[in-house]
Amino acid sequence: MKLYSYAVSSASFRVRIALNLKGLPYEFAGVHLLRSGGEQFAPAFVAVNPQSLVPALVDGDHTLTQSLAIIEYLEETHPEPPLLPKTxxxxxxxxxxxxxxxxxxxxxxxxxxxxxxxxxxxxxxxxxxxxxxxxxxxxxxxxxxxxxxxxxxxxxxxxxxxxxxxxxxxxxxxxxxxxxxxxxxxxxxxxxxxxxxxxxxxxxxxxxxxxxxx
Amino acid sequence: MKLYSYAVSSASFRVRIALNLKGLPYEFAGVHLLRSGGEQFAPAFVAVNPQSLVPALVDGDHTLTQSLAIIEYLEETHPEPPLLPKTxxxxxxxxxxxxxxxxxxxxxxxxxxxxxxxxxxxxxxxxxxxxxxxxxxxxxxxxxxxxxxxxxxxxxxxxxxxxxxxxxxxxxxxxxxxxxxxxxxxxxxxxxxxxxxxxxxxxxxxxxxxxxxx
Structure with missing residues (x-):
């Protein structure tokens, strides 16, 4: 998996924690939100996420956006250890x-x-x-x-x-x-x-x- | 079930749609966000949701808040018809x-x-x-x-x-x-x-x- 992330992005931070809690290794791809007008607006990243927001997670053929949707996806594809309770x-x-x-x-x-x-x-x-x-x-x-x-x-x-x-x-x-x-x-x-x-x-x-x- | 709702509240509107799509009847409880300083701040409603936001859904002993959490709950407790796809x-x-x-x-x-x-x-x-x-x-x-x-x-x-x-x-x-x-x-x-x-x-x-x- 490859995570498009920015160090102080709060939403990226959420997904990094979830990946770590589940013990899932990932490749890091930095998107600097403040450098050169914002790397999130560069064509290379807009192709990943037209919303120009981090994080985005690439898992095989799937490109996922929105931190909470990504974490729910990780929960469904890698259920252990669970991040949600049972009932x-x-x-x-x-x-x-x-x-x-x-x-x-x-x-x-x-x-x-x-x-x-x-x-x-x-x-x-x-x-x-x-x-x-x-x-x-x-x-x-x-x-x-x-x-x-x-x-x-x-x-x-x-x-x-x-x-x-x-x-x-x-x-x-x-x-x-x-x-x-x-x-x-x-x-x-x-x-x-x-x-x-x-x-x-x-x-x-x-x-x-x-x-x-x- | 009892839904605390306000007609033009967008988050309440989401839950009303989900309840209707699933064919679930519910009791209506109006919370007027503009009347008398905002009924969402009245003690009676703060006891339901300390965040003073609608919607809130009461299902038996459970009081649920946050529209997307409520809809996921409805999806888990009343899976048919599904509001989320399979994979x-x-x-x-x-x-x-x-x-x-x-x-x-x-x-x-x-x-x-x-x-x-x-x-x-x-x-x-x-x-x-x-x-x-x-x-x-x-x-x-x-x-x-x-x-x-x-x-x-x-x-x-x-x-x-x-x-x-x-x-x-x-x-x-x-x-x-x-x-x-x-x-x-x-x-x-x-x-x-x-x-x-x-x-x-x-x-x-x-x-x-x-x-x-x-």
């Missing part, structure tokens, strides 16, 4: 935690959105950072309430085995820390993040440990 | 089309985001509408390219049976039309939308046909 209700819980991050936090703080705020809407840097923190804080406050108030939360987002929701949680915490968001009121999120980062699969997937780290 | 690669295709809409278009145009642009960033109505159309246009241009260029696209997003991606496509087209986005360069999206709206399951789920329609 439909538990699976819905894990997916909803992942989607809370992937739909309600991350898209608002994506590079292309921050650029639009600055260039098209002339938003000052301070107001742009406040925007970033607003959506992290809103999403993480709800996530903290859900995680802290539910006995299904264990050492990880669901029980004592890392899974799909953890693949989304850790990159989002990484982003939040990078933008100096205040996570003091989110002890559960910080505890789960720490438990994840004690595992080699998460550490090896971190931006600083990528071939294209800067 | 992992086909399923990944359908999920990635759904996520392109659910992660890369819709979150940027959500009510709470438009409110933030106006109130916190003092963005004028024209610039806010341009923001809306920008993300619809960017996402739909990529979606159109993927759908038009792939023989897997049929009468619906994947083959000749409506599924998960169509559940996301139709509400997003509805939103685009409401905000007068130009879809003239998107013939495939318009064709698929038309094929969907010829079906009772989609028509009955439309905002105008809800008990809380205005």
């Amino acid at each position: 439909p209700a538990e699976r819905a819980r894990v997916r909803s935690l992942a989607l809370l991050i992937a739909c309600d936090i991350h898209p608002l703080n994506n590079l292309r959105v921050l650029k639009y705020l600055k260039r098209a809407l002339k938003v000052e840097d301070d107001a742009r950072d406040a925007w970033y923190r607003h959506w992290v804080n809103l999403g993480f406050t709800a996530l903290e309430a859900r995680l802290a108030g539910d006995p299904a939360t264990g050492r990880f987002c669901h029980g004592d085995v890392p899974g799909l929701a953890d693949c989304c949680l850790v990159p989002q915490v990484f982003n939040a820390q990078r933008l100096k968001c205040d996570l003091s009121a989110m002890p559960t999120i910080r505890r789960l993040h720490e438990n994840c980062m004690a595992l080699e699969a998460f550490r090896q997937a971190a931006p600083a440990n990528q071939p294209d780290a800067e | 992992p690669a086909e399923r990944a295709r359908v999920r990635s089309l759904a996520l392109l809409i659910a992660c890369d278009i819709h979150p940027l145009n959500n009510l709470r985001v438009l409110k933030y642009l106006k109130r916190a960033l003092k963005v004028e109505d024209d610039a806010r509408d341009a923001w809306y159309r920008h993300w619809v246009n960017l996402g739909f241009t990529a979606l159109e390219a993927r759908l038009a260029g792939d023989p897997a696209t049929g009468r619906f997003c994947h083959g000749d049976v409506p599924g998960l991606a169509d559940c996301c496509l139709v509400p997003q087209v509805f939103n685009a039309q409401r905000l007068k986005c130009d879809l003239s360069a998107m013939p495939t999206i318009r064709r698929l939308h038309e094929n969907c709206m010829a079906l009772e399951a989609f028509r009955q789920a439309a905002p105008a046909n809800q008990p809380d329609a205005e």
